[in-house]
Amino acid sequence: MTAQIIDGTAIAQKVREEVKAKAAARIAAGKSQPGLATVLVGDRIDSATYVSMKQKACAELGMRSFHHHLPANVSQEELEELIKKLNADPQVHGILVQLPLPAHLNEERVLGLISIEKDVDGFSPINIGRLAQKGREPLFVPCTPYGCIYLLDEVGVQIEGANAVVLGRSNIVGMPAALLLIGRNATVTVCHSRTRNLPEICRQADILIAAIGKPQMVRGDWIKPGAAVIDVGINGVPVLNPDGTPVINEKTGKPKQKLVGDVHFEEVKEVAGYVTPVPGGVGPMTIAMLMKNTLRAAEIQDP
Numbered sequence: 001m002t003a004q005i006i007d008g009t010a011i012a013q014k015v016r017e018e019v020k021a022k023a024a025a026r027i028a029a030g031k032s033q034p035g036l037a038t039v040l041v042g043d044r045i046d047s048a049t050y051v052s053m054k055q056k057a058c059a060e061l062g063m064r065s066f067h068h069h070l071p072a073n074v075s076q077e078e079l080e081e082l083i084k085k086l087n088a089d090p091q092v093h094g095i096l097v098q099l100p101l102p103a104h105l106n107e108e109r110v111l112g113l114i115s116i117e118k119d120v121d122g123f124s125p126i127n128i129g130r131l132a133q134k135g136r137e138p139l140f141v142p143c144t145p146y147g148c149i150y151l152l153d154e155v156g157v158q159i160e161g162a163n164a165v166v167l168g169r170s171n172i173v174g175m176p177a178a179l180l181l182i183g184r185n186a187t188v189t190v191c192h193s194r195t196r197n198l199p200e201i202c203r204q205a206d207i208l209i210a211a212i213g214k215p216q217m218v219r220g221d222w223i224k225p226g227a228a229v230i231d232v233g234i235n236g237v238p239v240l241n242p243d244g245t246p247v248i249n250e251k252t253g254k255p256k257q258k259l260v261g262d263v264h265f266e267e268v269k270e271v272a273g274y275v276t277p278v279p280g281g282v283g284p285m286t287i288a289m290l291m292k293n294t295l296r297a298a299e300i301q302d303p
Helices: 008-028 045-060 076-088 107-113 125-132 143-154 174-183 198-202 283-301
Strands: 035-041 064-070 094-097 163-167 187-191 207-210 228-231 235-238 257-260
Touching: 008 045, 008 143, 008 283, 035 045, 035 076, 035 283, 045 064, 045 283, 064 076, 076 094, 076 107, 094 283, 107 125, 125 174, 143 174, 143 228, 143 283, 163 174, 163 198, 174 187, 174 207, 187 198
Parallel strands: 035 064, 035 094, 163 187, 163 207, 207 228
Antiparallel strands: 235 257
């Protein structure tokens, strides 16, 4: 048995095209152009790269982007003042503060200050609280978990009644993913570094979402035959020669790296029913769902 590979790149492109068409229709109808404000504190290369990708997506989909780059030593008060201004700006429909923030800043206070109608990242305590409560609906869902569920739906995986296992309990992926699955009537187990008998628990899963940050940790013999496996991990590992030594980049003199997920793809694809690749699985979905959330924010604020 070989798993169906879930093409996140193609599915994300479909979402982006739908958002682009709806954004164009809004503008043609004389309504406001969807606008996303990004806030980057400091000079982390990975964070700057992510923000740049979000700005590029806005441009490609006919949305406005407003970027605010603050120094790493910005004060809590200055950052909060910027959030208040963005809350009050009618051209800004979504506000995204790139995480993580420098250690001296109070992340919870900053996220709590963002208007829930502009919380396109879905990290406001109110939106997360609504996600966790039965009978409540958040205005926005965190983009990566949203993308995971969207992929399952797109390929027709039955979520209701399924046994689902989430590896990882982060605020950004693991916990929201578990809450989304519970909201869709799955029976959910959340695993972490102190979970006992982890392979045995994973083998019970009809749906497995791996977001634990350990390269190729999930092996083929952890998987229930026919299960749907969503790999959120993005890890750099050395490229090896047949003798096990690292392949050296001739230009830099450093070992070559390749991206792998938290799942051992080659093993798992021989057992699972569905599996996402890395790269090209969950990654493209995150920005696509952010664009979808930003369009929704514009529709809420300027129907």
